[in-house]
Amino acid sequence: MRRMSLTPELVSLCHREEVDPGPDGSWTQLNDEDFRETFRNHAQIVDKHVPCIVLQGRYYGAQPRHSIFVIYGIEGRNEKIIGVRAPGVLTDPEIEEACQKVLAAANELRK
Numbered sequence: 001m002r003r004m005s006l007t008p009e010l011v012s013l014c015h016r017e018e019v020d021p022g023p024d025g026s027w028t029q030l031n032d033e034d035f036r037e038t039f040r041n042h043a044q045i046v047d048k049h050v051p052c053i054v055l056q057g058r059y060y061g062a063q064p065r066h067s068i069f070v071i072y073g074i075e076g077r078n079e080k081i082i083g084v085r086a087p088g089v090l091t092d093p094e095i096e097e098a099c100q101k102v103l104a105a106a107n108e109l110r111k
Contacts, residue, residue, distance in 0.1 A: 052099035072106035
């Protein structure tokens with residue numbers, strides 16, 4: 001095996017300036033208080049008898065849809081969550097299947 005040294009000349013050949021475009025203009029930046037109010041006005045937790053948290057929400061005039069997530073850890077005061085947001089309302093079997101997938105992904109993250 002041949003060893004090579006990373007020289008300033010080699011680095012200059014692959015250096016590329018990237019401009020940070022900033023946040024996506026279509027996103028709405030919310031502070032904690034605004035997020036809580038938006039959440040209360042647009043989503044509700046529904047009991048679907050699965051070991052995940054299931055939300056049904058309607059955001060900004062869109063059709064209702066489900067979000068399924070779990071809390072897989074805590075870091076300081078922050079809960080780590082993983083989940084999926086469906087494009088619409090799911091049937092109970094679809095919610096069960098999505099919940100199992102989210103639980104599997106959460107278990108992988110805990111390793």
